[in-house]
Amino acid sequence: MQFRQVQGMHDILPEQVGRWQRLEATFRRVVEAHAFSELRTPLVEPTALFVRSIGDATDIVEKEMFVLEREGESLALRPEGTASAARAFVEHAVHAREPVTRWYYLGAMFRAERPQRGRQRQFHQAGCEVYGDPGPWVDAELMELVLTFLREAGCPELELHVSSLGGPETRARYRDALVAHLTPRAAALSETSQRRLATNPLRVLDSKDPADQAVVAGAPSLLDLLEGDDRAHWDELLASLDSLGVPYVVDPALVRGLDYYTRTLFEVRSSAGGLGAQNTLVGGGRYDAMIGELGGPPVPAIGFALGLERLLLATEGAPAPTGRPRCFVAPLGARARREALGLARELRASGAVVEVDTRGGSLKSLLRRADSLGSRLCLVLGDGELDRGVVQVKDLASHERADVPRGALVEDVRRRLAGAPGSPE
């Protein structure tokens, strides 16, 4: 009986891990430069947390959560990161310690959807959350951060979409206006849209169904209804983006599938090949009411999340990162193999990356192995070298060979590796 990876969940083999590490390092560097600190939360939360924050009429909560029932309590594998971070923010009363909190996270999320290109059941997101700043300037800063990161990650062909849902009052007014517009035309809507008209009318807006789009085309735009502070927030956000020189598309049809958003909403899409139908790289927005709804103080918040797998798909063509230069130790015979282990220890202590052959084989096969590993150096250690107290250092790139006395070996290797491509220096 062989076992397989669970549907929609994938191993990431070492040959791919280099790209992941580089991406994660880039993300950390950019967000830390923006003064964000890392938050780590459990992968499992009370199911009710997600129901409360994401919304009970959303697809995520309705059908996509991995739920574990355990001794009367219902737990769920986190489908996204914002709810957990908000829970942690409230639970630790972080608002009482600092006026503004800037957190970032990186990790696995779980949604029981049908997998396809750019969509998995276990996937990875990186995201940022800011608590305690009502915006709109921080909203613009976050978008700038996202685009800076994507650019540094080597992601091409980006499009930033922005919109605003307004505050609760505007949203309620718009909801009424939309329902008033759609209800007489309900017969022309698709089945799911008819259902959503009752449960979550805003979601009808981003239906891809052609019939729905025709009906929606004549609907009023929420952006036109923005008034007062909502309008000022929106205008100032756009002015800030203009001032930053960040290109964007105002997209009134942008309606995120999570219920908790208020005012600012944004999304980054890419037309990069390799992405397939799932071309949304980043989704984010403001959720000023959530902290209060989770039992915390009325602290405004905004955040975004980006999908690492999708980003990797979008940057597929980029060259894989090269690891640190390696050194291969090729001992010939039992005596040399014994000696080689200590040699390798010394070299590693000096910072080198060393693989030592412990299996035996002809020198030819060992050199072949050293070469296929991409080693920079091969240290040949046979009876002749042992008797003379030297090690033959072979440079695989230049073919140069040199007998180096044991005592000078570590320094010699360090010097040679330092000049090699991929070395930290």
Added chain:
RNA sequence: GUGGGUGUAGCUCAGUGGUAGAGCACUGGAUUGUGGCUCCAGGUGUCGCGGGUUCAAUUCCCGUCACUCACCCCA
């Protein structure tokens, strides 16, 4: 949940009603301790699984499972 596509060596795939191949990869060798190129040699497959038709099925039919792409929705 719905629809399409695909399941043959480790990987990418070809192929035929008479129990199967290529390339890559891997291992060894091309005069005894010097790799990358080239050449030679070598091994492996329940042809996804179950059933049916047939003298005979990997090849035809049915079912099933898996993977995959798309819809829905989302990162």
